Amino acid sequence: MSNQACFSNPGPELWNALGWHPSSEQLEQMIALQALLRQWNARVNLTRLVEGGDYWILQVFDSLWPLQSELQNAQQPRRCIDIGSGGGFPGLVLAIALPGASITLVDSVGRKTAALKAMAAKLGLTSRVTVRSERAELTGQDHCCRGLFDLAMARAVSTAPVVAEYLVPLLKPSGEALLFRGHWSPNDAKDLAKALRFLQADLIKMERRELPDNRGVRHQLRLRATLPCPATFPRPIGVPAKNPLGS
Numbered sequence: 732m733s734n735q736a737c738f739s740n741p742g743p744e745l746w747n748a749l750g751w752h753p754s755s756e757q758l759e760q761m762i763a764l765q766a767l768l769r770q771w772n773a774r775v776n777l778t779r780l781v782e783g784g785d786y787w788i789l790q791v792f793d794s795l796w797p798l799q800s801e802l803q804n805a806q807q808p809r810r811c812i813d814i815g816s817g818g819g820f821p822g823l824v825l826a827i828a829l830p831g832a833s834i835t836l837v838d839s840v841g842r843k844t845a846a847l848k849a850m851a852a853k854l855g856l857t858s859r860v861t862v863r864s865e866r867a868e869l870t871g872q873d874h875c876c877r878g879l880f881d882l883a884m885a886r887a888v889s890t891a892p893v894v895a896e897y898l899v900p901l902l903k904p905s906g907e908a909l910l911f912r913g914h915w916s917p918n919d920a921k922d923l924a925k926a927l928r929f930l931q932a933d934l935i936k937m938e939r940r941e942l943p944d945n946r947g948v949r950h951q952l953r954l955r956a957t958l959p960c961p962a963t964f965p966r967p968i969g970v971p972a973k974n975p976l977g978s
């Protein structure tokens with residue numbers, strides 16, 4: 732089998748490259764998620780990456796590779812939140828891979844959150860997955876979410892300073908924000924550092940990795956709060972994107 736064919740399937744090559752292997756139940760859930768995305772895509776534009784390597788590498792692998800340490804302690808109770816979850820990446824894949832975690836999925840588009848709720852129910856994840864249909868700027872100011880998460884993440888939602896403003900207010904004092912990035916440059920790092928000064932947070936880790944099958948380079952950035960996030964952040968709806976911190 733060519734490398735490309737191996738990585739287009741959920742076979743051992745994919746999991747060896749990831750350094751984590753799903754149980755048979757988890758694998759079934761990931762295959763079921765793929766089928767649910769095909770169904771829901773007919774009604775709502777969730778994602779076009781649902782077949783072969785597009786699904787297994789660009790969605791599943793890409794959602795899980797930054798979580799090596801969490802995957803080693805997958806039963807540990809954790810509160811996680813995925814901002815701008817879209818079709819459920821990384822949030823729903825995380826809910827499958829981390830049986831100890833509870834996951835809140837947030838998206839501002841009602842049709843997407845309806846699909847997320849229905850997919851979570853079909854996957855048997857309702858007891859651990861909560862779906863919120865709202866803007867992240869409101870989530871971060873809601874006492875039901877602010878300051879309560881061990882892990883707050885976002886993939887493909889906005890620039891790093893904007894995403895940091897959404898995520899940092901959600902963290903417990905010991906929590907970490909996880910930014911999934913594609914390209915990452917020294918200028919991106921400078922912009923993020925300026926934003927983090929406002930949010931009272933530090934960059935604690937940056938990791939680069941190539942996806943299997945030459946599917947591109949990815950970066951993960953981890954942030955931690957140094958002091959409680961000032962109450963003014965996140966600012967009202969639309970302000971973080973219109974006027975990014977530090978710009």
Ligand SMILES: C[S@@+](CC[C@H](N)C(=O)[O-])C[C@H]1O[C@@H](n2cnc3c(N)ncnc32)[C@H](O)[C@@H]1O
Nearest residue numbers: 815816817820838839840865866867886887888
């Ligand atoms: C490009 S999609 C990425 C979806 C998913 N995270 C992924 O990686 O496939 C961005 C998603 O973020 C949502 N989004 C963007 N800004 C948001 C905000 N301020 N609050 C909540 N959701 C937001 C959009 O509705 C959209 O579903």
